[in-house]
Amino acid sequence: MSNTTKLNVIGLIFGAMFGGVLGAMNLHEYDTIHAMLRLDEPDIFLFMASAIVVSAPLLWLLERNGFTTPLGGELRLSRSKPEAHHIKGGALFGIGWAIAGTCPAPALVMFSSGAMLSLIAIPGIFIGLHLRERQQRGVGHSGDGEHRDLVTLSK
């Protein structure tokens, strides 16, 4: 199996596991995210915080020990400095998130769960991303979050 195929399989499996966790946490429901942002219940904040508490030290240890990944070379974490576009983008994202009650990954789970207003939300997200892409022209790799230069795969 070529590395490209392996990475595609990994993408599908990790997507499915992530989507499964989001569904199991009910994050595909508007009501869950709305209750979180109303500060009615701490569960989703604790869900996010515990994921970071588990992953951050492990990533730190792996990077410190010079871990080499099978498909992406030596593990190197990104630590960019905040710039104006981070703050502006984050501010707009938060407003949209609160109104639409969903974000990119949960919106897909919303669709698979049978909630039909996701057919409004998902195209909306595509339109929003596209509007920004048109301003930038040709920057095709935005949106992955913190990300060092794209890994070049050996075929």
Place this chain on the structure above:
Amino acid sequence: MFDLLPDRLPWFIGGPILGLLIVGLFVLANQPLGASGAYVQTSGLFRRQAGVVKWRVWYFVGLFVGGLLVTRVLREDAGVRSGYDALREVFPLGVTIPLVLGGAILLGYGAALAGGCTSGHGMCGTAQRSPASLAVTATFMATAILTTFILRVATGGAL
């Protein structure tokens, strides 16, 4: 279908599983689990752009498949419905649709401008201890909570 899962997985089980998924994708491929990037690549594929990162398109498909398995197979299926229950109780459909569409466009634009969303910056970026991701996350949490508060006041506490 099978009703094997509780209505909501406890956070102290779901959170650590997500943490291990984040680490797992870094360990295998040195990549963050960001979802907005998957949208960007998927739209690039449909528009036949050059240099599409294919595995992120598979990741996009995977999100749908995993959600389907959990919400409709492992758990009792809620069936085809509009969703957005709390919003629909307050607003008619003619208001809900433009609200959801406008919110989604804003969040998509914001995610592209910030370079990531709740998963890319909020989870994977903070797990890397990135100052930029911490700034994005603090900002979107603040504006989201504030916006929700404004919506609540504007609807007289109904929302």
